Amino acid sequence: MIETDATAAFDAAERAMWAGRTEAYAGSFGRLCAYPVPALLDAAGVGEGTRVLDVGTGTGTAALAAGERGALVRAVDADPGMVAEARRRGVAAEVAVLPELPFPDGEFDAVVGNFVLNHVGRPRAALAELRRVLRPGGRIAVTLWGARRGAGQELLGQACAAGGAVPPSYLPRLDPDEDFTRTPEGLAGMLTEAGFGGAEADELAWAHRAGVEEWWGGVAAGVGNVGLVVTSQDAETVVRIRREYERLSAVYADGEGLLALPHVALLASATA
Template identity: 50%
Template sequence: MQWTDAAAAFAGSYAHLCGYTAPALLDAAGATAGVRLLDVGTGTGTVAALAAGRGTRVTAVDAEPSMVEFTRSRLPAVTVGAGRLPDLDFPDGSFDAVVANFVVNHVADPARAVAELARVSAPGGRVAFTVWPRPAPPLQQLWLDVLDAADLEPAPPTVPDELNFPRTAAGAAGLLDRAGLRDVGGRVLTWEHRTDLDTWWSGAASGMGALGEALAGRDARTVAAARREYERLAGRYVTADGTLTLPTAALLVHGVR
C-alpha cells in the first residue's frame, strides 16, 4: 500500500501541494470559531491545523496509523483518531462541517464515501471536498509521461468503471447531489506548485503517487532509469534558479445538508 508508514515522506513531499487548497476548502465548509468540524483523511494534519487556528472544534481521522500518530504528535489540542471511508465511527449529524481534502479520489466507491460525509454532518451543516481533475493538469501529467517514457505499467484504477464519476466540477458536485445535499456548488482551483527536482522525486521514491506505485519493488536499475526520464521531462519546468514550477489544478465542491 502506497501510504503505509508514509507520514514522514508525505510531510516532506506531497503535503505542501495538497495544503494549497486548505483555506478555500475550510471557507467552503463555513469553518469558523466554535464550529464542530471533522477532517476526514487528515494526512499530516494540514487542514486540521489551519482549522484549529480558526477556533473550530476539530476532530481529525485518517486510515493510515502513521498519519494518525504524526498528526496527533503535531496537534496535541486536536482530537485525532483512526477512520476510514465509507464507514466512519460517528453518529448521524455529529458535525457542523465535514471536509475531505484529496480523499475521495482514493476510495473505491466515491458515491458511498460522499454519502458518508453527508451522514455525519448535522442538518444545515456543510460538506466540502477536493479531488484532482481529469484530464490531468501538467503536474499530474508529468508522472504519467514518466511512466510512459520509462515503459512502466501504472497501477490498476482505484475505482471500477461502474462506480466512477466525471472528474470535473460538475461531476464531483453530482456526488453531493446524489447524497441529498442542497445549495451544491463547485469550482476549479489553479496554482503553480513550487519545489525542486529532488524534493518532488522523493514522493515517488517513497512509493507514493502513480509513479511511486509503479516503482514499488523494482530493481535499482529500473528506478534509476525512471529518475533519468523524470529529470529530462521535468526540465521544461525548471527555472534558472533551480525551482521546479508545476502548473496544477483541483476541484473543490461543497453543499449543505
C-alpha cells in the same frame, strides 16, 4: 452501493499503498495537497466555534488550519501512521475508514475532505456517511484530483512512460460502477445525488514549487500510484525513469532552483 470484491480490493490496495509512507508523503506530496486548504475551509464556512470533522486528515494540515480559525476540530484517517503524525502535531485524530465513521448523526457543523474521495472504493457511500454526521444546514467541502490535469501533474507519469516502466498489477483500480465524471459538473452532481443541496464545484489551478529532489523523493519512496509504478521496476528501469525525469523537468525550472509545476484540482461544496 454495497461493497463488492472490486471495491474491497481497491480499499485494500489503498491501505497497503499508504502504510509506512507518512514521512515520505509529508516531505513531498503533503505540501502540494496543502495548497487548497484555505479555500476548502472557506467553502465549508469554518470559523470560530465551528464543529469540524476533517476526514482523511493525513498529517493533519487541514485540521490544524481549521483550529487556527478557532474551530473545534476532530479528524480521522484510515492510516494509523498518518493518525499518529497528526496527533503528534496536536490534532484530535483517530483511525476510521470511510464509509463508516464513529460519530453520531448530526455531530458536526462542517465536514472537510482534502483529496480523500480519490482514495475510497465507495465514494457515494462515503458522501452519504459524511452527510449523516452533519447537522441539518451543515456544510461539506471536498477537493479531488479531476479529469483535467495541469502540465506539471503529468511530469512523473511521462518520465515513467519514457523510461519504459510497466505498471504493476496491484495498482488500486476503482470499480467502474463506482466511478463518476471527474469534472466540476460531475462532482457537484454526485453531491446532489448523495442528498446535499446547493452543490457547487469549480477548478483550482496553481503552480506548485518544489525542488527536483523533493518532487522525486515521494515517488522514489512509493507514494501514490506513480510511486508504486516507480518502486515496482527493476533498478535499470528506475535509472532510466530518473534520467527522463531530469530531462523533462528542465522545462519547469523557475530560475530560482525550483520547479514550478502547474496543477489543477476540483473543489466542491454543498449543504446538508
